[in-house]
Amino acid sequence: MKTDDNADLEAIFQQRIDNEEKIEPKDWMPDDYRRNLIRQISQHAHSEVIGMQPEGNWITRAPSLRRKAVLLAKVQDEGGHGLYLYSATETLGISRAELIGALQSGKAKYASIFNYPTLTWADIGAIGWLVDGAAICNQISLQRTSYGPYARAMVRICKEESFHQRQGYEIMVVLAQGSDEQRAMAQDALNRWWWPSLMMFGPHDAESAHSARSMQWKIKRETNDDLRQKFIDQTVPQIDYLKLEYPDPKIQWSEDRGHYDFGEIDWEEFYAVIKGDGHCNRERLQHHIKAHEEGEWVRQALRAYNEKKRAQKAA
């Protein structure tokens, strides 16, 4: 049962949210707000870091020095995004070690999309175009999220993501205007990445466990279905420009709705992937654990250096 004091604090808190004030780390906040933010921001951070793997797979095979340099910079940016987001999560009173532990034990999720394999160079184009495109749609609205450190991290991340999206679309334009074989590669990548990209927005609003609370607290500013529709509406004209086939025969402009109609997502596949049964779930986590273990000496060296500095100060 809530005490009167807590009820007052919650009412003041909600009033601040309703007034569009940002909540900062040392402000009072309901335990559920804190927990929900830790869940969402840390899963966002995990997505950025795990998301480096499918693209990292192509750094050594990029078709030119220019493409290699661009891809390297993009993957590095993603590591940076993960770091801003882990730092934002830590302001809520949880340690980096706990967050990484939750990822590696499978307790915390990361975006389902990164459990699909990158089979050809066109997949790198499709990831930039579709996956980063979907991420930006979501993240633009998260720039207005109610938690200050998360909102500020999003501003910087969105700037970099827009470069990521354009580099991906540029790869697709070149392939779509290339040889028959290159066009076929572009089409195949679009077909394979389309549905998983739509799944990035999460379940339908009616099935979304966290949406109602997150919308009330303005952690989320737009619902899963609204963001998904926005992404489809902005991406279909880009498919037209590439003169590729639609990956979904049900895509069609609806005059009545003022939006593109589209077919139903395979939710069985979505739930299987987020429960750990996608193509690459095990491989992604194993790779993370291996890299983390191999980095243990760096953490040990940092700890030893900090202890030495502390001892020197105390002497």
Ligand code: BYC
């Ligand atoms: N994948 O109640 P719901 C990037 C889970 S990476 C996996 O609607 P919520 C990039 C959800 O967590 C950008 N799980 O949840 C990097 C929940 O389970 P838990 C990643 C998903 O949080 C490298 C359950 O399903 N962006 O840009 O209200 C290369 C029920 O869902 C997914 C973000 O992380 C999914 N797709 O809404 C290239 C954005 N969808 O936690 C690009 C920040 C749902 O109770 N996150 N689930 O165990 C968000 O905006 C929200 O968390 C979501 C889900 C819209 C994703």
